[in-house]
Amino acid sequence: MITSFFKLLKNEKPLTVAGAINPYSALLAKKTGIKALYISGAGVANASFGLPDLALTSLDNVLEDLRRIRGISDLPILVDCDTGWGSALNISKTTKEMISAGASGIHIEDQVSEKRCGHRPNKEIVSSDEMCDRMKAARDAISDDDFMLMARTDAFAKEGLERTIERAEKYIEAGANALFPEAITSLKDYKALSEKISVPILANITEFGMTPLFSKTELKNAGVSIILHPLSAFREMSKAALEVYSSISQEGSVEKILEKMQSRDELYEILDYHTYEKKIDDLFSKE
Numbered sequence: 643m644i645t646s647f648f649k650l651l652k653n654e655k656p657l658t659v660a661g662a663i664n665p666y667s668a669l670l671a672k673k674t675g676i677k678a679l680y681i682s683g684a685g686v687a688n689a690s691f692g693l694p695d696l697a698l699t700s701l702d703n704v705l706e707d708l709r710r711i712r713g714i715s716d717l718p719i720l721v722d723c724d725t726g727w728g729s730a731l732n733i734s735k736t737t738k739e740m741i742s743a744g745a746s747g748i749h750i751e752d753q754v755s756e757k758r759c760g761h762r763p764n765k766e767i768v769s770s771d772e773m774c775d776r777m778k779a780a781r782d783a784i785s786d787d788d789f790m791l792m793a794r795t796d797a798f799a800k801e802g803l804e805r806t807i808e809r810a811e812k813y814i815e816a817g818a819n820a821l822f823p824e825a826i827t828s829l830k831d832y833k834a835l836s837e838k839i840s841v842p843i844l845a846n847i848t849e850f851g852m853t854p855l856f857s858k859t860e861l862k863n864a865g866v867s868i869i870l871h872p873l874s875a876f877r878e879m880s881k882a883a884l885e886v887y888s889s890i891s892q893e894g895s896v897e898k899i900l901e902k903m904q905s906r907d908e909l910y911e912i913l914d915y916h917t918y919e920k921k922i923d924d925l926f927s928k929e
Contacts, residue, residue, distance in 0.1 A: 646788035712744030747790025761851035781817025793818035836865020
């Protein structure tokens, strides 16, 4: 049984959510005590396709990563659905397929379809009416009250705090039951949002972006309900992989960095390898 985000929030606030780029990452996250996962649109583009986060991946691309991770993990998963991949009918289809593939929640944003990373300049956003149509289309496709429909807004960088609050209130009225205000720059602004907004608020604590790396305690005091670390593990994995490839390329050996690597025994423990292997042994012993 997969626990919903809202049930987790009853016992843990703020709730930490960590990004997983593949099923093995999901296993690693659970091993450390992480209770909820995230599939980032940037993560799908970067890790699964080697592409920048510029609306170059499709609904099916994201669904494939979701199905693979859901196949191995029983943790709730929040999925980045960008702008929903189309008009109201498309957004309805997107929502239904996400639910069918095992998502516990999704977020849809108010950028234009030719979207950019939320921490890059020159973002453009649609009207609040158009975003409300996106929320209504998604909400109409949801039958489970515990499913999280999160409205992401990029209005803060374009229009400021007051307009962000105004938009958020409209999005909630249209069906959103959680809010993702992107690229917030101060705890004071999170506090102002939490005092006005009636649904859980997510803080995107992505490295090297516009939002400082606030602590869990600071964000809790500012009224944040969910703390997202979308690609932290992926960034560290990538840095480590470069070191390994450089060692192979330049020295022809990995001996100097061997102690940094995950051992075979550690890998097998994460995968529960010996349980699988025993099933094969048992099968052959019966013959």
